[in-house]
Amino acid sequence: MWLYEKILEYPVRVYKTDLRMAKYLMAQYGGPDSELSAGVRYLTQRYSMPTNRAKGLLTDIGTEELAHWEIIGTMIYKLIKDATPEQLRQEDLGGYFTEHGQAIYPADASGIPWTAAYIQATGDPVTDLHEDMAAEQKARTTYEHLIRLTDDPGIKDALRFLREREVVHFQRFGEELNRVQEELIANKVF
Amino acid sequence: MDHIQMQMLRDIQKLEFTAIELTLYLDTHPDEQAPLNDYNKTAEKLDSLKMLYEKTYGPLMAYGFSSSPCPWRWIEGPWPWEITL
Numbered sequence A: 001m002w003l004y005e006k007i008l009e010y011p012v013r014v015y016k017t018d019l020r021m022a023k024y025l026m027a028q029y030g031g032p033d034s035e036l037s038a039g040v041r042y043l044t045q046r047y048s049m050p051t052n053r054a055k056g057l058l059t060d061i062g063t064e065e066l067a068h069w070e071i072i073g074t075m076i077y078k079l080i081k082d083a084t085p086e087q088l089r090q091e092d093l094g095g096y097f098t099e100h101g102q103a104i105y106p107a108d109a110s111g112i113p114w115t116a117a118y119i120q121a122t123g124d125p126v127t128d129l130h131e132d133m134a135a136e137q138k139a140r141t142t143y144e145h146l147i148r149l150t151d152d153p154g155i156k157d158a159l160r161f162l163r164e165r166e167v168v169h170f171q172r173f174g175e176e177l178n179r180v181q182e183e184l185i186a187n188k189v190f
Numbered sequence B: 001m002d003h004i005q006m007q008m009l010r011d012i013q014k015l016e017f018t019a020i021e022l023t024l025y026l027d028t029h030p031d032e033q034a035p036l037n038d039y040n041k042t043a044e045k046l047d048s049l050k051m052l053y054e055k056t057y058g059p060l061m062a063y064g065f066s067s068s069p070c071p072w073r074w075i076e077g078p079w080p081w082e083i084t085l
């Protein structure tokens, strides 16, 4: 069961239309290293984790990623909601408008739709946790690139929050990876 | 959305963030007493703040987690992505 709470994890203070930034932000909404990939990856991998700690951690980080997905969706929504079709066309979003109007569709910054091929679940906890740590670093890098692409204080503020969360997730996954490896060595189940 | 509602949402957001951070920390440090105390204190504060908020502004959650007067207040706007303040 999942429960939806009618509140963002972090406020999104975006007041202007900025189609170029909206397009770049799609990277974190429907791209390979997006919040959507992160959420689906962790919530998929948790079934085959060997420890209760790892099952809990993947459930909780996976759930937080969905809250981040909502923050990015909110940013894009606010950045494009008042745009005209002509403005969208000028920012090379004419194709997007044709297919999706002003809906918030999970595609990357180049318009390529999200796919499960972006994620892996191998059933090997050491391999999966390594993938998760790499994914957190890739998301951190993407956020750093995005922060450099905007001067808007509201967008920067939310992106800095999300970047910081990737650092924390990386740390927690690393701690769990060490524990899982210790236990595997102690039990010699490999 | 008035300023009092906005301020309450911000306060809930802050406490929830503390709770999220402590949840992840406790997942990998389940035997540490100090963060657990912080977690329990945060949960308690969050509970009473949410109850206060919901009394005036309607449910934050559906599925039976909070009650609603008539008409059904869960579907009242603004939704989180529509808040402009």
Ligand SMILES: [Fe+2]
Binding pocket: A038, A065, A136, A139, A165, A166, A169
């Ligand atoms: Fe993350």
